[in-house]
Amino acid sequence: MQADRTFNIATLIEEQKTGRFAVGLLFWCFLIMLMDGYDQTAVSFAAPAIIKEWHVARGAFGSVFGAGLFGTLIGSFVFGYLGDRLGRKKAIILGGLFFGALTLVSVWATSLHELMLLRFLAGIGMGGVIPNSVALVAEYAPKRLRATWVTLMFSGFSIGAGSGGLVSSALISRYGWPVMFVLGGVGSLLVAVLLIFTLPESAKLLVVRQRSVETVRKLVARLRPELQIPSDAQFVAGEVQEKPRFVLKLIFSDGLAAITPLLWIVFIVNSMALYFLQNWLPILMEGLGIDPGGAGIITTMFSVGGVLGGLILCRFVDRHGVLAIISLPAIGCPVVALLGHGSSEGWLMLAVFATGFCVVGAQYGLYAVAGMIYPTAFRSAGVGSAISVGKIGSVSGPVIGGLLLSMHLPVAQLFHAAALLFLIVAVFSAVLALLYRTRFGAQRAAQTTVVDPLRHSALGDS
Numbered sequence: 148m149q150a151d152r153t154f155n156i157a158t159l160i161e162e163q164k165t166g167r168f169a170v171g172l173l174f175w176c177f178l179i180m181l182m183d184g185y186d187q188t189a190v191s192f193a194a195p196a197i198i199k200e201w202h203v204a205r206g207a208f209g210s211v212f213g214a215g216l217f218g219t220l221i222g223s224f225v226f227g228y229l230g231d232r233l234g235r236k237k238a239i240i241l242g243g244l245f246f247g248a249l250t251l252v253s254v255w256a257t258s259l260h261e262l263m264l265l266r267f268l269a270g271i272g273m274g275g276v277i278p279n280s281v282a283l284v285a286e287y288a289p290k291r292l293r294a295t296w297v298t299l300m301f302s303g304f305s306i307g308a309g310s311g312g313l314v315s316s317a318l319i320s321r322y323g324w325p326v327m328f329v330l331g332g333v334g335s336l337l338v339a340v341l342l343i344f345t346l347p348e349s350a351k352l353l354v355v356r357q358r359s360v361e362t363v364r365k366l367v368a369r370l371r372p373e374l375q376i377p378s379d380a381q382f383v384a385g386e387v388q389e390k391p392r393f394v395l396k397l398i399f400s401d402g403l404a405a406i407t408p409l410l411w412i413v414f415i416v417n418s419m420a421l422y423f424l425q426n427w428l429p430i431l432m433e434g435l436g437i438d439p440g441g442a443g444i445i446t447t448m449f450s451v452g453g454v455l456g457g458l459i460l461c462r463f464v465d466r467h468g469v470l471a472i473i474s475l476p477a478i479g480c481p482v483v484a485l486l487g488h489g490s491s492e493g494w495l496m497l498a499v500f501a502t503g504f505c506v507v508g509a510q511y512g513l514y515a516v517a518g519m520i521y522p523t524a525f526r527s528a529g530v531g532s533a534i535s536v537g538k539i540g541s542v543s544g545p546v547i548g549g550l551l552l553s554m555h556l557p558v559a560q561l562f563h564a565a566a567l568l569f570l571i572v573a574v575f576s577a578v579l580a581l582l583y584r585t586r587f588g589a590q591r592a593a594q595t596t597v598v599d600p601l602r603h604s605a606l607g608d609s
Contacts, residue, residue, distance in 0.1 A: 153381045156351050156363075159371055161289050168347075168369045172287055173296060175346050176280045177303035179243050182335040183276050184307030184450075186250045189331045190215065190266060191426045192315035192443060193324040198430075200324070203259060205430055209549020212426040213542045214263040218270020219277075220538030226275025227531015235283040236348045239276055243339030246272030251332025254325040274538070277304075277514075278531035285518035285526065286351045287370070294515035295458070301514055302454045305507050308425065309450025315429075316443035354384045398521065398529045402586040406520060407533075409579040413572055414513055414537030417476070420483070420568040421506050423544035424449065428499065431558060437492060445496050449503035456508020473580060475512065476573035479505025484566035488559060509572065513537075520583070 163169070194208050222242065230238035249269035256262040281297055288296040311327065318326045350366040353359065360382065368376050398407050428449060432442035460475055482505050486498045514530070521529030551561055 152377055152379060153383060154367065154376070156354050156367070156382055156384050159367060159374075160287060160351075163289065163370060165292075166372075169287065169296075171345065172284065172347060173300055175342055176239075176284055176300040178338050179239060179276055179335075179342060180280055180301055180303035181307035181310075182243070182331065182338050183246070183273050184304035184309075185311055186246055186269065186307075186331040186335055187215065187219070187273055187304075188308040188311045188425060189250065189327040190253075190262070191429055192311040192446075193319070193327040195430060195442070196315075196319050196324040197262075201259070204553070206549040206553035207259060208430070209546045209552075211259060211263045211266055212422070212545035212549070215266035215270040215273075216422060216538055216541040216545065218267040219274030220270075220535050220542060222271035222274025223278050223531045223538065224274075224535035225271070227278040227528050227535065229275070230279040230282060230531070231352075231525060231528050234348050234352065235279045235286075236342070236346050238279040239283070239346065240339050240342050242272040242275030242279070243335055243342065244272070246270070246276070247332050247335030247339055249332075250328050250335060253328040253332070274534070277301075278534050281514050281518050281530050282526045283346075283349055286349045287347075293519060294512075297515040297518050298457045298460075298511045301511055302457060305450040305453040305457070305503075305511075309447040309453075312429070312443035312445075312447035312450075316440040320440075350382075351384055354382045395532075397525050398532055403520070406579065406583055406586065407529075409575060409582065410513075410517060410520065410533050411536040413576045413579060414517075414533050415540035416568050416575070417506075417509055417513060417540070417572045418537040419540030419544035419547075420565045420572070421510055421544070422541040423548045423565060424483075424502065424506060426545040427548045427552070430552075431561070432495065437495070441492055445492065445499055448496050448500040450507065452500040452503030452505075453507020453511070456504035456506075457511025460508050460512045473573055473577045475505045475509040476569050476576055479509065480566050480569040480573065483569055484563055486562040486565075505569070509576075 190211060194211075197203070198205060198208070226238045226242050229241075246269045249265055249272065253262060253265045253269070256265055280300060284296050284300045285293055314330060315327060347366055347369070348362070350363050350370070353363050353366075360380075363382050364376055364378070364380055367374075367380075367382070428446045429442050432445050437445065456475055463474065479502070482498075482501045486502050513533075517530045517533045518526065548561070551564070
């Protein structure tokens with residue numbers, strides 16, 4: 148095979164200009180993440196109305212929140228594996244169809260036990276979409292923009308999560324709590340069906356798995372329309388030390404033995420703080436005397452702040468590497484501690500915005516960092532395992548919050564507990580960043596060298 152007929156996928160991606168293909172990829176992944184975020188938090192915004200209608204205790208909702216997040220724990224691991232075996236696109240679509248259908252069925256729930264089961268099942272699909280979307284975007288992004296692209300895509304999750312506050316304040320008083328699940332279920336099913344026709348598969352994964360060369364050629368032609376791709380072109384991934392088959396020990400190999408556990412710890416503790424706040428804020432705001440409409444709008448600021456925090460942090464990740472992830476947890480510790488002081492709507496809106504900026508922004512940074520750490524051959528599984536293990540915190544945060552609410556502790560003490568979690572995140576993320584930089588910093592920097600895209604090069608991929 149002549150050299151000018153052999154294309155290096157990693158090089159083609161690295162030298163691409165942001166055009167129609169990239170915009171389309173980000174848009175469709177953003178859209179499914181938006182529905183994932185909305186459906187995950189729909190029950191939180193419906194909870195105050197359900198509590199009144201079913202006459203249940205506020206603390207009892209901790210099990211409902213926890214069940215949904217436990218489902219995402221299972222889903223992120225299972226679908227992460229499926230994404231590496233079947234393809235990112237298939238895993239995303241299957242996950243979207245699954246959680247869309249189960250969210251819609253939640254309309255007919257008549258008890259906390261039924262709702263808990265439905266949220267658990269829907270959570271399996273929700274958890275499956277995230278690692279595969281992260282992996283798909285990361286595998287089409289140039290290294291200089293990888294964290295930013297992942298953050299732009301993942302901002303859909305926070306926007307979707309926050310939009311539930313606007314929907315609840317506008318529609319629940321008129322149509323009741325089921326409207327939250329109708330909109331989420333129908334919207335998710337529609338987006339999942341559209342992805343069948345619009346979402347590209349990962350060209351890198353197809354090459355690594357030695358799948359259809361013709362499919363890769365068509366994807367490359369869309370990615371780099373300015374190049375002439377011959378019909379008999381051959382493709383190489385340009386990967387270093389790729390493994391053809393995933394086994395769990397891979398995420399602990401080649402310098403990852405300490406990095407993976409540290410990443411898991413940071414995911415667990417940050418997720419514990421994030422999901423405690425994300426699930427209980429609507430109820431806590433009403434507990435402070437804010438009317439339901441105002442509580443929904445104030446809680447929306449949590450996601451708005453998170454989008455901005457994530458975008459700002461991930462530009463630092465692109466420029467300064469993994470070390471940048473410690474910034475928001477360090478800032479977030481005192482911000483979260485102050486959230487419980489003051490009760491005016493203006494103060495709460497500003498405090499919740501700042502809290503979301505730090506808490507959700509840090510989570511964005513972690514997803515981007517996870518996408519940087521693992522190579523293509525097992526990136527979905529690596530990211531999925533981090534997200535899956537992190538769900539230990541996601542599940543325990545809301546459940547512990549329910550227990551604390553049942554103890555009738557002052558609101559200020561609840562936020563002090565969340566601030567302590569952020570202190571732990573800051574310490575462990577600093578250790579993670581320093582270890583990663585020591586082990587991979589120079590090596591990964593050297594791999595950004597630009598080479599001829601029409602030749603078989605050894606350009607590596609992180």
